[in-house]
Amino acid sequence: MTSLKKALLTVTPEAIPCKLLGVDVFIRRMSAMELIQYDEGISAAREKDDTRATVILSAGLILSAIVTDKGIPYAKGDLPTAEEVAGKHDNSAIIDAVSKIQRCSYGTLEEAEKN
Known part of the structure; x- marks a missing residue:
C-alpha cells in the first residue's frame, strides 16, 4: 500500500465528551459509511414495520460510538x-x-449541543 493511500485510510482516534442516556461518555465521529448503513437498516426495518429492529439498530449505533x-x-x-440498552432506556x-x-x-x- 502506498504511503498516501495508507494515510488517507488511517483514522486518527478521537474522543469527544458527551452525555448519552444520562451518562458522561466519550464518543467518536461515525464514518460516512457507518451512518449510511444505519440509515439503510432503519429504512429496511420501517418498511417491514419492525419496531424492535429499529430500536436494536439505534442502541447498537449508540454503543458503537462510545469510546x-x-x-x-x-x-x-x-x-x-x-x-x-433497549430494555433499560425509553x-x-x-x-x-x-x-x-x-x-x-x-x-x-458544539453544534449538536446548541440544537
Missing part, C-alpha cells in the same frame, strides 16, 4: 448489548442519543 478517553473502542464485553432517550451522535458526526458536538 475510551483515548478514542479507542471498548472491548466487546465492557459494554452492555444493544438488547440490554425510546425518547435512545432517539436523543442517536440524534446527538449523528449531529456530532455531521458537524461538531
